[in-house]
Amino acid sequence: MTETEEPVWKRDFPYQAVGEDEVTRREFARFLVAGAGVMAAGNVGFAAWTQLRTINTGEPREIIALSEVPVGETHLFRYPTEADPAVLVRLGDREVAAFSQKCTHLGCVVYFEAEENRWHCPCHEGNFDARTGEVLSGPPPRPLGKIEVELRGDTVWALGADL
Ligand code: FES
Numbered sequence: 001m002t003e004t005e006e007p008v009w010k011r012d013f014p015y016q017a018v019g020e021d022e023v024t025r026r027e028f029a030r031f032l033v034a035g036a037g038v039m040a041a042g043n044v045g046f047a048a049w050t051q052l053r054t055i056n057t058g059e060p061r062e063i064i065a066l067s068e069v070p071v072g073e074t075h076l077f078r079y080p081t082e083a084d085p086a087v088l089v090r091l092g093d094r095e096v097a098a099f100s101q102k103c104t105h106l107g108c109v110v111y112f113e114a115e116e117n118r119w120h121c122p123c124h125e126g127n128f129d130a131r132t133g134e135v136l137s138g139p140p141p142r143p144l145g146k147i148e149v150e151l152r153g154d155t156v157w158a159l160g161a162d163l
Contacts, residue, residue: 058161072114080161099133100145
């Protein structure tokens with residue numbers, strides 16, 4: 001059979017569908033458009049998710065009376081939900097700071113080391129600044145999740161969290 005000859009099956013079934021040659025291209029184009037649409041929707045969803053993660057979450061809530069936390073001591077609580085372990089430290093007479101207790105490396109629990117004035121993660125020796133939660137050393141890729149706190153009289157309030 002030469003290239004100009006029709007195949008046997010075409011001779012036996014000499015019916016030509018309308019636009020037979022374009023079907024494959026159209027389907028290919030549809031797959032391309034559908035694939036691009038799915039990727040675009042995925043990108044939009046991912047961008048929204050990352051934005052929502054950094055939005056200030058949590059309702060203003062009383063945490064503890066300041067007088068119950070001696071200077072240099074901590075108080076464990078949960079914020080913004082009962083599933084979020086958090087820790088407050090009293091750094092001075094009227095100075096407090098609060099953070100998520102989860103290390104930003106692999107999620108171990110961080111502890112306050114008063115003598116070093118830092119948060120310490122024993123899992124891989126990660127260290128964070130006591131006041132700001134910024135990474136001082138070790139593998140954590142970002143600061144501790146911060147909980148905004150405010151003193152109202154003798155009461156410590158949590159106002160929101162950036163976890
Ligand atoms: S989990 Fe905290 S340093 Fe690795």
